[in-house]
Amino acid sequence: MQSWQANQPIQNGRFIIQKVIGSGGFGITYSAIEQFTGKLFVIKTLNQQQQHQADFEERQVKFVNEALILKSCKHSHIVQVYELIKENRLWGMVMEYIDGKDLGVYVDEHGPLPEDEALCYIDQIGQALEYIHQQKFLHRDVKPNNILLRADQQETVLIDFGLAREFTIGQIGSMTNAKTEGYAPIEQYERQGKFGDYTDVYALAATLYTLLTNVVPFPANYRQYAQLSPPKQYNSRISYKVNNAIVQGMALEPQDRPPTVRKFRELLGLATTLPMQPSLVDQPSPSVSNLNYPKLEEFLRANKWKEADDETYLVMLQAVDRQNEGWMRAEELCNFPCAVLCKIDQLWVEYSDGKFGLSVQQRIWGSVSDSPNSFDISTFYKFGGYVGWLNNNEWLSYNNFIFSLEAQEGHLPSFGYGVQSFHEWQLSYQYLLPRINSCLLNKI
Known part of the structure; x- marks a missing residue:
């Protein structure tokens, strides 16, 4: 039976083992350097406990199947598997090396995470799980320790597909005894049970519970004797919306x-089904002369970027007759007059020499999003970093915006950030983004 040691060459010297970086009930992972390229990789094998089992060869087959599942998955939030290798009798899975730490360790070090940060990570892993489910597989072991956070980035990667299994929704199947207490739903305690997407939903909700409280939830098999404490009991700063979504996601x-x-992402406010938009041709366009474009143009011509940013939001309110309220409703944002958006964009692009404007922001969003016409939290964070709204993983206050051409490309306009709370502003952008895309795509 094999156990690789530090500085040990494998694959005829192609890789040099560095050290053990993780070990679980089934596998052991090593960091290894590829001598020819000097590149760092992770290699995973079955651990010595598994190697001593009588059915070791069958376990190797399952291990290889895990590698094949992962190798077929191409997603930014799923660990990348490059190839399979065999050293003597032992199969190894060569994977990307991720510089960072798992969320379990991260929360232990930092304590409960702010809600916005936790939701960002859950949104990323949620999208990864949706992708996996589309391939007709379940992960079945989602937990903080199986989510790596890349160093100095708000970007997570789902790892350890050792329990992954093909499934058919509603079909009765055999579940293994392997599970993680606190994150496994009740059906994983049963030898025969119905399983589906909702199996991973439970674990994802339980993971969010821990990120926000630094408490491992009560195991599902004991919940017939004791009620699950809602996460808000441990952290009063959790919003009722998120608290209720977690409790529903962890329904027994x-x-x-x-x-x-x-x-589940919709319950958390991370994904929405936007109202149907009317035809751009049939939409009545307000008269340009009815809106205060001359004042906006005056500020832009004088390079008074803050005044122009404030005036832009006033023009938008005027366009939907919401000056008195000072904010816009979802249906007004989703169906915002295209003529106004196009005029605002034209003025900003012209007077900033292409540095600012809606079309500039639209192009940046498209470059960082897998689905340019839809909104998701993880893309919003990436976009915020590109345009300079997010700095060192912190959203800037409006007073710290850079109102000059020294700002990052797309930094302005801000869509009323200065007069709304962060959550209101984020929600406004969520509804307005698809409208901007459709209007500028069909520019009138």
């Missing part, structure tokens, strides 16, 4: 949970 019986990860 599968039929009481959101049926898919997408539905």
Whole structure:
């Protein structure tokens, strides 16, 4: 039986083992340097405990199947598997090396995470799970320790697919005894049970519970004797919306949970089904002369960027007759007059020499998003970094915006950030983004 040691060459000297970086019930992972390229990789094998089992060869087959599942998955939030290698009788899985730490360690070091940060990570892993489910697989071991956070980035990667299994929704199947207490739903305690997307929904909700409280939830198999304490009991700063979504996601019986990860993300406010938009041709366009464009143009011509930013939001309010309220409703944002958006964009682009404007922001969003016409939290964070709204993982206050051409490309306009709370502003952008995309795509 094999156990690789530091400085040991494998694959005829192609790789040099560095050290053990992780070990679990099934596998052991090593960091290794590829001598020819000097590149660092992770290599995972079955651990010595598994190697001593009588059915070791069958376990190797399952291990190889895990590698094949992962190798077929191409997603920014799923660990990348490059190839399989065999050293004597032992198969190894060569994977990307991720410089960072898992979320379990991260929360232990930093304590409960702010809600916005935790939701950003859950949104990323949620999207990864949706992708996995589309391939007809379940992960079945989602937990903080199986989510790596890349160093100096708000970007997470889902790892350890050792329990991954093909499934058919509603089909009765055999579940292994392997599970993680606190994150495994009740059906994983049963030898025969119905499983589906909702199985991973439970674990994802339980993971969010821990990120926000630094408390491992009560195990599902004991919940017939004791009630699950809502996360807000441990952290009063958790919003009622998120608290209730977690409790629903961790419902004991599968039929009481959101049926898919997408539905769970919608409960959290991370994904929305936007109202239908009317035809651009049929939409009445307000007269340009009815809006205060001359004042906006005056500020832009004089390079008074803050005044122009404030005036832009006033023009937008005027366009939907919401000056008195000072904010816009979802239906007004989703159906915002295209003529106004196009005029605002034209003025900003012209007077900033292409540095600022809606079309500039639209192009940047498209470059960082897998789905340019839809909104998701993880892309919003990436976008915020590119345009300079997010600095060192912290959203700037409006007073710290850079109102000059020294700012990053796309830094302005801000869509009323100065007069709304962060959550209101984020929600406004969520509804307005698809409208900007459709209007500028069909510029009138």
